[in-house]
Amino acid sequence: AQSVTQPDIHITVSEGASLELRCNYSYGATPYLFWYVQSPGQGLQLLLKYFSGDTLVQGIKGFEAEFKRSQSSFNLRKPSVHWSDAAEYFCAAEGDSSYKLIFGSGTRLLVRP
Amino acid sequence: NAGVMQNPRHLVRRRGQEARLRCSPMKGHSHVYWYRQLPEEGLKFMVYLQKENIIDESGMPKERFSAEFPKEGPSILRIQQVVRGDSAAYFCASSPSWGMEGLGDEQYFGPGTRLTVT
Numbered sequence: 261a262q263s264v265t266q267p268d269i270h271i272t273v274s275e276g277a278s279l280e281l282r283c284n285y286s287y288g289a290t291p292y293l294f295w296y297v298q299s300p301g302q303g304l305q306l307l308l309k310y311f312s313g314d315t316l317v318q319g320i321k322g323f324e325a326e327f328k329r330s331q332s333s334f335n336l337r338k339p340s341v342h343w344s345d346a347a348e349y350f351c352a353a354e355g356d357s358s359y360k361l362i363f364g365s366g367t368r369l370l371v372r373p
Numbered sequence: 374n375a376g377v378m379q380n381p382r383h384l385v386r387r388r389g390q391e392a393r394l395r396c397s398p399m400k401g402h403s404h405v406y407w408y409r410q411l412p413e414e415g416l417k418f419m420v421y422l423q424k425e426n427i428i429d430e431s432g433m434p435k436e437r438f439s440a441e442f443p444k445e446g447p448s449i450l451r452i453q454q455v456v457r458g459d460s461a462a463y464f465c466a467s468s469p470s471w472g473m474e475g476l477g478d479e480q481y482f483g484p485g486t487r488l489t490v491t
Contacts, residue, residue: 264415296482303377303464303482304416350415357429359406359468361480363415 262287264353266364273341274372281336281367283351291353293334294361295325299347307349310334321345346371375400377467377483378447385489386455394450394486398467405448406480407433407440410462422448455490462487 263286273279285291292311296304308319315327325336334351351364378397386392398405403424408416418432422442433440437455442448452459466480 266415301382301484303379303484304466305482306479309479352415355418359404359421359429359480360418360432361408361416363408363417365413365415 262291262353262355262362264351264362264364266349266351266367268367269365270368270370272370272372275343276340279336279338279341279345279369281349281351281369283334283336283364284332285334285351285353286332287353290327290329292358293325293327294352295319295323295334295336296350296352297321297347298350298366304350307336341369341371343371343373345369377465377481379463379465379483379486381486382484383487383489385491387491388456389454392452392455392459392488392490394452394463394465394488396448396450396465396467396483398448398465399469399481402467402469402481404468405442406466406468407448407450408464408466410464410485412461416464419450452488455488457490460488460490 265284294309295307298304307323308317310317310327317325323338327334348366348368350366352361355362380395405422407419410416420433420440421429437453439451462485464485465483468480
């Protein structure tokens with residue numbers, strides 16, 4: 261069955277430090293992949309998505325993600341974290357039907373001043 | 374342009390009561406999706422609806438759960454005779470249309486309804 265794994269439940273980084281959030285997927289073909297962010301009390305906001313083409317995808321708020329087929333990974337990165345980036349981050353992939361998103365369990369990011 | 378609206382944001386029900394969760398999609402969106410997030414888990418797809426039609430309810434429990442998206446008004450997710458295991462966050466998303474070549478249009482998510490069953 262298709263699945264999305266986010267191995268890190270919590271990550272803490274200092275403000276200004278770089279960030280990488282891990283995401284692995286289990287899927288036969290190349291799936292469509294997404295990263296969402298959820299701030300407390302808010303809905304999920306799409307940061308970026310990968311459908312095909314260039315494996316390095318740029319998103320909003322200075323985030324980027326790289327699709328690596330050989331590692332079945334789609335890790336999210338940001339070169340310098342801001343305190344406002346503290347939130348929960350979800351990786352997702354399209355499921356067996358394109359409208360069904362399969363989500364990872366999320367990674368909660370804490371930012372130290 | 375208001376985003377996806379969900380109400381109530383928090384709902385407390387005793388075991389055996391009914392829970393009704395409402396979702397108003399973004400203006401111009403005719404596709405609605407419901408997801409459930411159990412504690413410490415990711416969101417899980419429940420149902421996909423268009424106006425007056427259930428397109429895919431494969432993720433919805435067969436009993437006690439139902440969903441509708443009437444011609445007028447919000448989409449409703451209804452849970453009858455709630456049990457403690459129904460405690461979760463329920464998210465609604467909407468999209469404007471279904472894309473070509475299997476590419477789904479972006480789903481815009483609401484803030485969720487947190488259901489607590491006591």
